[in-house]
Amino acid sequence: MPYNEALANRIRGALAGYGKVEEKNMFGFLVFMVKGRMCLGVRGDEMMCRIGPDSMESVLRRDGCAPLRMKRKTSLNMIMVEETGMKTKKEFDFWIDLALQFNLGKGAGAHGKANAKRSRK
Numbered sequence: 001m002p003y004n005e006a007l008a009n010r011i012r013g014a015l016a017g018y019g020k021v022e023e024k025n026m027f028g029f030l031v032f033m034v035k036g037r038m039c040l041g042v043r044g045d046e047m048m049c050r051i052g053p054d055s056m057e058s059v060l061r062r063d064g065c066a067p068l069r070m071k072r073k074t075s076l077n078m079i080m081v082e083e084t085g086m087k088t089k090k091e092f093d094f095w096i097d098l099a100l101q102f103n104l105g106k107g108a109g110a111h112g113k114a115n116a117k118r119s120r121k
Contacts, residue, residue, distance in 0.1 A: 003030045003042040011040055011047065014096045027070065039103040040096070047081045049099040059098070077102075 008030055015021045015032060022033040029041035029048055041048035048068060051059065053076045059065055064085020068075040086092040 002044070004045045007045065007047060008042045010092065011042065011096070014093070015040075018100070034100065034103050037103050039099050043080070045083055047086060047095060048078055049081060049095050050078050050102060051098050052102040053077045055098060055102070 011032055012021075015034060018034050020035070022036075024031045024033060026038070026041075029043045031038050031041040031048075033039065038050055040050070056067065056076065056079070059079060060067070062085060064082035065079050066082075068078040068080050081095050086095060
């Protein structure tokens, strides 16, 4: 599926200060990897954000946002944001920041903390 190049460029600009950012085509998305981890993506006109399960309930109340669905499965830590949910710079930055916080281990329930707990076992 083709992706919105203007949206991809917005994400590139937002990630410019985060070191090495890789772009990969995965699962029908253009995916942005920050520090080797999937963080954001574009599919069609929508942005995918990997935000972690602890943020899901609160963000699903926002306009233009829904859990990522692939085939018959619903993701517990990724959401899709439609254009209506990121019209303004403030809205767009909210999603970018939320995904980066989770990706960099600074958000609620960040995977870095979960991985640290698993490695102690």
